[in-house]
Amino acid sequence: MSLKDQLKDVLAQANTLATKAQDEKRDFTDEENTTILDLKKKADGLREQIRNADEAQAAFKALAGPKEEGKAASPVEPKPETAAKSYGEAFVRSKAYEAFKADQPHGTPVNITARQLHVKADTAPLSTALPGAIVPQMLPGYTDLTYPQPNTFLSLISMGTTSSSYVQYRQLVAVTNNAAKVKEGDLKPLSTLSTNVAEAHAFTLADGVKVTNQELADDGIISSLIDTVLTRNLDSYKENMVLNGTGGSDQPTGILNTPGTLSVAYDKDIVHTVSHAITQLQQLVPGISIQAIVLNPVDNEALNLMQDKNDRYLSNAPFATGPFTLFGVPRITSSIVPQGKALVGDFHSVQLLRKTPLSILAFNQNEDDARHNLTYVRAEEEDMLMIREPKRIAVATIAGTTPAAK
Template sequence: MNLRQQLKAALDRIAEIAKAADSRDFTPEEIDEITALTAQADDLEAKVKAADTAQAAVTRLTSKANGTAVLERVTDRTDEAFDAIVKELGGLGGQFVKSAAYQTFRGAHPSGFGEGTPIALDRVKVGSLADFYLARRLGLKADAPVQQVGLARLQNIRLPMVDLTTPMPLTILDLISRGTIGGLSFEYLQITAVTRNASIVPDEILPADSTTKPTSGLTTNLATAKVYTYADGYTVTNQMLADAPALASYLDGQLTYNIDSVIEDKILNGSGTGGNPTGILNTSGVQQQAFDTDMVTTIRRSITRLENIGAPITAVLVSPADNEKFDLLKDATGRYYSQGPWGSGPNTIWGRPRVVSQRLPTGTAILGNWGTVSLMDREGLSVLAFNQHRDYAARNLVYVRAELRAAQAIFKPAELCVAALA
């Protein structure tokens, strides 16, 4: 048994003897045992207090020396269940509350953060971009070991068995490729058009023969991938900042949605001016398909455009309003072309996954090789917190800011097609 368990056992034994002698005097043997247990308890209590003091000193000095993450016990929350919760927290919020910066600051204020407490937590890197999105896609903690999986793959349909599994909906961030960038920018050649002229050439060409060997060609455009900062901020109370599990949950929910949203918007709609990257809808060389007969026919015409240059079609991106129109399409007898309001299964169009984005304008679809769009991590995701913001210190509020520095590139615009659905 450890010191705390031994102390508890001694105190429990004293209580047991006292209860047994509730209506009578203590026997000489009981008096001797109580005397011995009291001395033992006093000694154990002193040792526990000394051990706690030593542990706090070691933790504080260690965190200052090498910045390693520490989990300090604080006087108002010393139960092992709380420590276990903090230890198991995953996601970006979990990485932040497990960091040395957060744990050291929280350990220095065991009773919480009150009015007038100066709050300034150093920037904490909470993982790389690849770790975050892969963990989010697989439903794992940010620090859990994962294996790369194929994206934009449809769930197999099993008939006539009942399949109760429901796959997570795909998003644009599950379709694009991800990487890293070492500098602040780089120039690259975008492939905007492809001409394929491969053919058979005779082995022997006579002097008077005009036959020449074929030449295929690529039309290119010089583009620049620059690093941009994607950021968002949150206001939390001092009480929430002091409560690690609550703070982690809040950051995971808000951070995931808001950062995803701004990245999607810039990948699709970035103007390329005014400090914005260039999005797909403003990139030269992306193929265009005019409206033809109806939405379904237009998508099929777009597929043909892409197949003509050998481009893989990994998904079709549509807006929520257009996604609804696809679902409500009916035949001449009023039957839904899709699986109807009570069906379940792959959300597809012409066998390709249909993915929804709130950032895509209604009446527009984008399809093609989404792997040609890349988001490259420069510094990873980081979180910092401070109350030197407006009048937050006086109102017991803290500003928590999340930032991501990354660059986006579209290597083969010709392998994407923007289709007008109306």
């Protein structure tokens, strides 16, 4: 019996057990669970043998190559692999998903685990630059008119990686600048840093949806579902933690609950209050570059609809194009920012570090899903949040604002 026939036989045994349990409307017995696990080990081993045999056959063909009389065989150039541009694409190109589509017949228990998915962003999808040319990079918070991207709050902060589950780190509270001109041999000045000890805990975030077996087996459908619903929901949760996390071992301490940020009181209207926030930050942190103003959509709308005495809009007109700014600083909206609050400043010192890369898992080992031909698809990752310099961010109270009087 060939390896593939052996694999089909193993899968058929598993399918028989699953069908029996479904017909009897029960979960697997302990004995059946043990059998299923043994069959899975055997199937995994057979798949590995089949994969090795296929690779060996391909290698032999590449070594032999097509021959013509009087000509030596030409080497076969492997097709270069391109990096996935989204998590959905990375999932459908993973070995786990490809093995599922190739080996598991309809009705077999589903168990797909695609771990540590990575994507590569296309920085200039329309670039016609010659090879070797430098692709211009845009700083977060600025508008790229050549390749416009929607500015989001998460695009303002620094992203990185970590291997730790818990760390104590130093938050910079204040800097005493003692820089001065000195003569040869004189004692050199010493600037001082005031810091606080802060803690950062890794936290796990996950979300999942149920899909039909037909959806799961279609590359385009499952890829788009992962790229829209699942990744969007995870990003929304991360944004909420960065802003509103209450601290403790189960979630990080967000910006709005971190001591040391600059608090700016309400004064007259949103324009005056934000202006005070910018000025106070520039006085507190010399040389600071104000990156963005983050507003709740309701407060941002109040700015958009402000009019002068002649009913002319003070900001971009409703049908105008171009970046939306206030005092030259980009305005970014986030529904997670509380209405009546505005965040102003430089957000680069906020670091969201990924401990465990995104994993996509799909499984249907329960009676209800198996009976209804449904599969649970789950996205999960583990992150850590650190806010290095809270004083570079101002939290302004803009509650009670109204459009400018005519």
